[in-house]
Amino acid sequence: MAEMMYREALNMALREEMQRDPLVFVIGEGIGQRGGSYKVTDRLYEEFGAHRVIDMPISEASFTGAAVGAAIVGARPVVEILFIDFSMLAMDQIVNQAAKYNFMSGGKGHVPMVLRTQGGAGNGLAAQHSQSLEAFFYHIPGLKVVMPSVPYDAKGLLKSSIREDSPVVFIEHKLLYMTKGEVPEEEYLLPLGKADVKRSGNDITVVTYSYMTLKCLEAAEVLEKEGIGVEVVDLRTLTPLDKETILESVRKTGRALVVHEACKRGGVGGDIAAMIMEEAYDDLDGPVQRVAGKNTPIPYNIDLEKVCVPTVEEIAEAIIRMV
Amino acid sequence: MEKELNPGKRGDVELVADDLDEALLLEMFRKAYTIRRFEQRCVELYREGFIRGYFHPYLGEEGVAVGSIAAIGRDDYIVSTHRGHGHCICKGGDLKLMMAEIMGRETGYCNGRGGSMHIANLDDHNLGANGIVGGGIPIATGAALGIKIKKGGEVVLGFFSDGAANNGVFGESLNLAAIFDLPVVFVLENNHYAVSTPVEYSSRVTDLARRADGYGMPGVTVDGNDAVAVYLETKKAVSRARRGKGPTLIEAKTYRHGGHHVNDPGLYMDQAAMARWKSRDPVDLLRKRLNDDAKIREIEEEVESELAEAVEFAKKSPAPSVEEFLASIEDY
Ligand SMILES: Cc1ncc(C[n+]2csc(CCOP(=O)(O)OP(=O)(O)O)c2C)c(N)n1
Numbered sequence: 001m002a003e004m005m006y007r008e009a010l011n012m013a014l015r016e017e018m019q020r021d022p023l024v025f026v027i028g029e030g031i032g033q034r035g036g037s038y039k040v041t042d043r044l045y046e047e048f049g050a051h052r053v054i055d056m057p058i059s060e061a062s063f064t065g066a067a068v069g070a071a072i073v074g075a076r077p078v079v080e081i082l083f084i085d086f087s088m089l090a091m092d093q094i095v096n097q098a099a100k101y102n103f104m105s106g107g108k109g110h111v112p113m114v115l116r117t118q119g120g121a122g123n124g125l126a127a128q129h130s131q132s133l134e135a136f137f138y139h140i141p142g143l144k145v146v147m148p149s150v151p152y153d154a155k156g157l158l159k160s161s162i163r164e165d166s167p168v169v170f171i172e173h174k175l176l177y178m179t180k181g182e183v184p185e186e187e188y189l190l191p192l193g194k195a196d197v198k199r200s201g202n203d204i205t206v207v208t209y210s211y212m213t214l215k216c217l218e219a220a221e222v223l224e225k226e227g228i229g230v231e232v233v234d235l236r237t238l239t240p241l242d243k244e245t246i247l248e249s250v251r252k253t254g255r256a257l258v259v260h261e262a263c264k265r266g267g268v269g270g271d272i273a274a275m276i277m278e279e280a281y282d283d284l285d286g287p288v289q290r291v292a293g294k295n296t297p298i299p300y301n302i303d304l305e306k307v308c309v310p311t312v313e314e315i316a317e318a319i320i321r322m323v
Numbered sequence: 324m325e326k327e328l329n330p331g332k333r334g335d336v337e338l339v340a341d342d343l344d345e346a347l348l349l350e351m352f353r354k355a356y357t358i359r360r361f362e363q364r365c366v367e368l369y370r371e372g373f374i375r376g377y378f379h380p381y382l383g384e385e386g387v388a389v390g391s392i393a394a395i396g397r398d399d400y401i402v403s404t405h406r407g408h409g410h411c412i413c414k415g416g417d418l419k420l421m422m423a424e425i426m427g428r429e430t431g432y433c434n435g436r437g438g439s440m441h442i443a444n445l446d447d448h449n450l451g452a453n454g455i456v457g458g459g460i461p462i463a464t465g466a467a468l469g470i471k472i473k474k475g476g477e478v479v480l481g482f483f484s485d486g487a488a489n490n491g492v493f494g495e496s497l498n499l500a501a502i503f504d505l506p507v508v509f510v511l512e513n514n515h516y517a518v519s520t521p522v523e524y525s526s527r528v529t530d531l532a533r534r535a536d537g538y539g540m541p542g543v544t545v546d547g548n549d550a551v552a553v554y555l556e557t558k559k560a561v562s563r564a565r566r567g568k569g570p571t572l573i574e575a576k577t578y579r580h581g582g583h584h585v586n587d588p589g590l591y592m593d594q595a596a597m598a599r600w601k602s603r604d605p606v607d608l609l610r611k612r613l614n615d616d617a618k619i620r621e622i623e624e625e626v627e628s629e630l631a632e633a634v635e636f637a638k639k640s641p642a643p644s645v646e647e648f649l650a651s652i653e654d655y
Contacts, residue, residue: 060490128441301436
C-alpha cells in the first residue's frame with residue numbers, strides 16, 4: 001500500500017473510473033490543463049483529453065444543470081464546484097432538478113452524477129469561502145451526501161459515488177487535501193451508507209465526519225491517557241445514514257456526542273442526536289450532546305476564525321463533562 | 324491571442340484628452356500610482372506573513388478604476404469584486420483602514436472580519452467587494468432600483484470581470500436594468516482571463532460589450548489601460564443614466580500583470596500579449612500625459628509617505644478581541 005495525499009487518492013479514483021468507463025467525464029473551472037485549484041484533476045487532461053476533462057466558464061448553475069442533463073441521457077458526469085459556497089448558485093439544478101428527477105419520473109429516469117465540492121474553514125479565506133453547508137443537501141430527499149475524512153475512504157467512496165445511479169454530493173474539506181494515509185493502488189470500492197469505527201472505546205460514542213474526525217481522534221488519544229475510552233464513529237456518508245453502526249456503538253457506550261464543523265443551528269448534528277434519542281433512549285446514560293461550529297459567518301481574522309469551529313480541547317472538554 | 328484594440332474606435336466619443344482639466348489628470352495619476360504602490364506593498368506584506376487568505380492584485384488594471392470612478396461623485400455608488408482594492412481606493416478609501424482590514428485588524432474597515440475580498444466602505448458609498456464571482460452584478464442593479472424608488476439622483480457603477488460575464492446573473496441583471504431604465508453603468512473589466520481560462524475559450528464573442536445589444540442598452544469597448552479613455556466613456560454613460568435613459572455596458576480591455584492571486588505565477592498567460600500590454604502601462608500612460616516631472620515627483624512622494632503611514636498604522640493596530648467577538652455573535 002502506498003502512502004498518499006487525500007487529493008491524490010481522489011485523483012486516482014477519477015483516473016481509474018475514467019479508464020474503466022468511457023462515459024465518465026469531469027467538468028469544472030480550471031480543471032483541464034491546470035489540473036484544478038486543489039490538483040484533484042491533475043494530469044487527467046493529458047490522459048483523457050479535452051473531450052472528457054472539460055473546462056467550464058464561470059457559470060455554476062448552467063454547467064451543473066448541463067451535468068444533470070448529460071446524466072439523464074446516460075453519461076456519468078463528475079462536476080467540480082471549487083468551493084461549496086459557489087454551489088449555492090447551482091441550487092436549483094441540484095435540489096429542484098437532480099434530486100427530484102428519479103422520483104418524478106416514477107423511477108424511470110436516473111441522474112448518475114457526482115458533484116464534488118469542498119468546504120470548511122481554515123487559512124483565513126473569510127465568510128464566502130469557508131462555509132460548511134452539508135445540511136442543505138442532507139435535508140433534500142433524493143440526494144446522497146458523502147464526506148470522507150481519510151485518503152483511503154476518499155478513493156473508495158468516490159469510485160462508488162461515480163457508479164451510483166442517483167445524484168451524489170461529494171464534499172471534501174480544504175484542510176484534508178494534503179493529509180496523508182495508506183491507499184491501495186489496486187481497485188476497491190467502499191459502499192455508501194456504511195460508517196467506519198475509526199477508534200473503539202467503551203465510555204462514549206463520538207459521531208462525526210469529514211475533517212472533524214481527525215480532531216475527534218486527537219481528542220480521543222488525549223483522553224485515553226486519562227483512562228477515558230472514546231469510540232469515534234466516522235459517518236463517511238450522511239445520506240444514506242448508517243444508523244445501525246451509530247446505534248450499536250451507543251448501546252455499547254451509553255453516551256453520545258455529535259461533532260461537526262458546521263453551525264450548530266439547523267445542523268446535521270441535531271438530526272442525528274434526535275435519531276439516537278428516538279431509537280436508543282433506554283440505552284443512554286445521559287442526554288446526547290453536540291459540539292459544533294458557532295452560529296456565525298466565518299471571520300477573516302485567523303484568531304477569530306479559530307474560535308468559530310470546534311477545537312480538540314472543546315471536544316475533549318465536552319467528553320469529560322459527559323462521562 | 325487577444326485582438327488588438329483599435330484606438331480610433333472607442334464608442335462614439337471623440338477622445339480629446341487635452342481638454343481635460345489639469346487637476347483632474349493629476350488626481351487620476353495620484354489614484355493610479357496609489358493603487359500600484361498599495362498593491363505592490365500588499366504583495367510584499369503577504370510574503371512576509373502579515374496578510375492571509377486570498378489576495379488578488381489589481382496590478383496592471385489601474386486605468387479602469389481610476390478612469391471610471393473619476394466620472395462619478397462622492398454620493399454615487401460602486402459595487403466591487405474580489406479584485407477590489409483599486410475600486411476602494413478610487414472611491415475615497417482610506418489606506419490606513421484598508422491596510423488594517425487586509426491585515427485582519429480591529430481598526431480595519433470591517434473590523435478584521437472581511438479581509439481583502441470583502442472590503443466595504445459604506446461612508447463613501449462603496450457597497451463592497453465580493454468573494455462570489457458575479458455576485459455584485461445584481462447588487463449593483465438593485466442599488467440602482469433602490470435609487471429609482473427613492474427618487475434619488477445617484478448612479479451606480481457595477482464592476483465585474485470577463486469571467487463573471489458568463490454567469491447567469493449577468494444576463495438576468497442586464498435585462499432588469501434595461502427594462503426599468505435603471506441608473507447603473509456596468510463596468511466589465513476584461514483582463515482576458517478568469518483564473519487560467521482565457522476569454523477566447525469561454526466566449527465566442529470576445530468583444531463582450533456586444534452582448535449589450537441583446538438586452539437593449541448601449542455597449543462600448545474602451546482601452547482600459549487608458550484611464551482618460553475610460554473616464555470619457557463613463558462620463559457619457561453616467562450622464563445617460565442620470566437623465567433616466569437607463570444602463571450602459573462598458574467593456575474596458577486590460578491585462579493582469581501577473582497570476583490570478585499572489586500565489587499564482589500565471590505561467591499560463593500569453594507572455595507576448597502581456598509584454599504588449601505592459602508597454603502601455605496605465606500608470607505610465609498618465610505620467611506621460613502629465614509631462615510635469617516636478618508635480619509627478621511630489622505626488623509620488625506624498626503617496627509613498629501616506630502608504631508607509633498606512634502600513635505602520637495597520638501593523639500597530641490591535642487584533643480583534645476574541646471575547647468581544649464571541650459576545651457579539653451569540654445570537655447571530
Ligand atoms: C461563483 C464563483 N465561482 C468561482 C469562483 C472562483 N473564482 C474566484 S475568482 C475567479 C475568476 C474570476 O474571473 P473574472 O470574473 O474574469 O475576474 P478576474 O479575476 O479576472 O478579475 C474564479 C473562478 C468564485 N469566487 N465564485
